[in-house]
Amino acid sequence: MKRGVLKLVASYLVFRKESLPKGGHGIHSPFVFDLYTNIIAREERNTFFEVIEGYRKELLKCDIGIIRKSIAESLNGGFRGELVKLSRLANLVAVPPHLGRLLFRLVNHFNPANTIELGTSVGISSLYLALGNPNGKLYTIEGDEAVYGIASKRFELFHLNNVHAICGTFETELPKLVKELDSVDFVFIDGDHNGSKLLQYFDIILPKLNENSVVVIDDIRWSDEMEDAWRAISTNKRASVSIDIFRCGVLFFRAGIVKQNFILRYGPY
């Protein structure tokens, strides 16, 4: 069940107490210090960010509503037949700009060959992932035909030939996709907000992750269940470094690194 405001504030206060201050002081791992100072916290202007945020603004201004056409009866709180405004999807459902920029910088730095995104919606996070890594392939899965159509149109308008958008449920499409790919190099999970499903998706991708893979999980504090699932995943013995930035968790699978969890501040947190 989604956390109420009081619980979220309480969990934020714990995060503030446990996290290291901004600036990188106290990060003793050279890999994480470098990653934090040069990639995570490094904010620089980029014309792609303006272009993507221009698309968000366009949706925010428009008064159009779409009828959800979820393949499953209900997905992530949305129901087949429900009317939803595009402005709402751009404002409340899509990743906020600071998280989009972080995704862009991560893929731009690591240049993953194969990226999987669970939860395309109107395509805002997909644009950050695809434009940040033009030489890699982005596979993005969405179970609502209506939003899938809107995102696909935008990928066409942007002439993105590195995006392969898949309309279907994660449950059916993810195992097929993972089976087809030689490696899974970057994953962004932003779908159900369901702890037990998150654990299942992680188990499906795990065999194809390699030493250089990166997994980003959004909304780890959505519910107690999501936070428990994040803890279970971050303690998986193959995840050598986990970074908790409050809203999201980021995992690395490098060898030769002492297993450690970092709690770091980024963006508004």
Ligand SMILES: C[S@@+](CC[C@H](N)C(=O)[O-])C[C@H]1O[C@@H](n2cnc3c(N)ncnc32)[C@H](O)[C@@H]1O
């Ligand atoms: C939070 S939104 C994704 C937002 C998107 N990443 C962005 O930043 O623009 C989650 C999306 O996942 C889809 N979804 C949720 N559960 C799903 C499932 N089991 N299979 C397929 N799609 C699902 C929903 O329809 C919704 O569009």
